[in-house]
Amino acid sequence: MEINLQRLIERLEAVGGLGRSDRPERGIDRMAFSEDYYRAISLFGRLLKAEGLSPTQDRVGNLIARRPGLExxxxxxxxxxxxxxVTDGGLYDGALGCLVALECMAVLRERGITTRHPIEVIAFNAxxxxxxxxxxxxxAMMGKENALDQNARQNMPAFGITPEDVLSVRRDPAGFHSFLELHIEQGSVLEREGLDMGIVTGIVGITRCQIVLEGASNHAGTTPMGYRRDALVAAARLICQMQELATRYPEPFVFTIGNLEVFPGMATVIPGRVNLQLEMRDLVPEHIEDFISRTAEAAAALPGIKAEIKRQISKPPAVMDERMIALLEEVGTRAGVSLRRMASGAGHDAQVLAGSGVPTGMIFLPSKDGISHNPAEFTHPDFIKKGAQVMLEALLRLDAMDLR
Ligand SMILES: [Zn+2]
Incomplete structure (x- = not known):
């Protein structure tokens, strides 16, 4: 059973190309709640209807199309x-995953296949x-409280939606047997390694802290080197130690000191205080906690320096279901696809479903030169064909599995 690549690409151009600017240097503008967004989901809905599904649009602009099953x-x-x-985006980010889902439905219809479970093709908004x-x-669909937080409430009127609309689209996560998403990688790992596909193990959590190092400001000319408590020199030492510490944790652990604020920040004054902006990302929260406590120990040992670590934000990771990872890996390997497991450094809808207890699997396809959120975004049709084929086969295999 093979997917039809030509049909898939034609439909991707037709639906995913909506919002394309006339000027060649500009990309596709199909921002959430925009006229072009609604044009795209209405065309997508018509195509799904032609494949035998019943599309409905919920009150926050998600399109949901149901295909009945045997049970x-x-x-x-x-x-x-x-x-x-995004503004000036490309053809593939998001739209490709929606259109691959449509292509899977087209193949099921051609083959006269009715699955045991009902299927829902979903195009998410925003x-x-x-x-x-x-x-x-x-x-909003998974009933996350933060879909109704102060920021969301403030911005709703501009998009013509109300808190009642948001509440109305809530679904019980238990109504989903599983969820599958195909997406472009938006990075260059797969291309560099010459692979066809990535199987996403999870979406990394993010923790940010501010590290404050206090030394003593003094005259840059009259204070001999031996008498200084230079907070910036201490910061430099600490960053080098953190670089060493980071090697203790396996991929995808990363940390970054993205900014330094040096006080008072003058050529004639020894820096008395430095604020360091620290960000860590990983799938394992314990690694991040361990890194913070070891960093705190190293900072406390800096001679003549008082150190403090203030936590700012902490977003938990979302881990994909191991059964889904194994299934996608097996289906891909059998189909002769070269692949690897990898974490995602960017957020996705699959993360929200996984975080709501829905067994979720996700695959990444290579992005040319790692480019995305840009008109130059490109994923080669050979990869699209392999990706769609794996999605179709995984869908049929999933139908025979009881995951709940
Ligand atoms: Zn995306």
Whole structure:
């Protein structure tokens, strides 16, 4: 059973190309809640209807199309991605995952296959970080409290939606047997390694802290080197030690000191205080905690320096279901696809479903030169063909699995 690549690409151009600017240097503008966004999901809905699904649009602009199964009391297998783009975005980010889901439905119809579970193809709205915050459509559907936080409430009127609308789209996560998303990598790991596909193990959590190092400001000319308590020299030492510490943790652990504020910041004064902006990302929260406590120990041992670590934000990681990872890996390997497991450094709708207890799997396809959120975004049709084929086969295999 093979997917039809030509049909998939034609439909991707037709739906995913909506919002394309006339000027060649500009990309596709299909921002959440925009006219072009609604045009795209309405065309997408018509195509799904032609494949035998029943599309409905919920009150925050998500499109949901249901395909009945043999046992309609069973939870649904969800399949899809988001349909909104950033400003001057590309053809593939989000739209590709939606159109691959449509292609899978087209093949099932051609073959006259009815699955045991009902299937729901979903195009989420507002995944890109706009005024409502990223993954708004999926957070609203999964009933996440933060879809109704102060920021969301403030920005709702501009998009013509109300808190009641947000409440109305809530779904019980238990209504989903599983969820599958195909997305472009938006990075260059797969391309560099010459691979066809990435199987996402999870979406990394993010923790940010501010480290404050206090030394003593003094005259840069009259204070001999031996008598200084230079906070910037201490910061430099600490960063080098952190670089060493970071090697203790396996991939995808990363840390970054993205900014230094040096006080008073003058050529004639020894820096008395430095604020360091620290960010850590990993799938394992314990690694991040361990790194923070070891960094605190190293900072406390800096001679003549008082150190403090202040926590700012902490977003938990979302781990994909091991059964889904193994399934995608097996289906891909059997199909002769070269692949690797990898974590995602960017947020996705799949993260929201995984975080709501839905067994979730996600695959990444290579992005040319690692470029995305840009008109030059490109994923080669060979990869798209392999990706869509793996999605179709994984969908059929999932239908025979009882995950709940
Ligand atoms: Zn995306």
């Amino acid at each position: 309609n009391d069973l939870p649904a297998i969800g399949l899809g991605s988001h349909m909104d783009t 995944e890109e970080g706009g005024p409502m915050g990223g993954t708004f459509g999926s957070r």
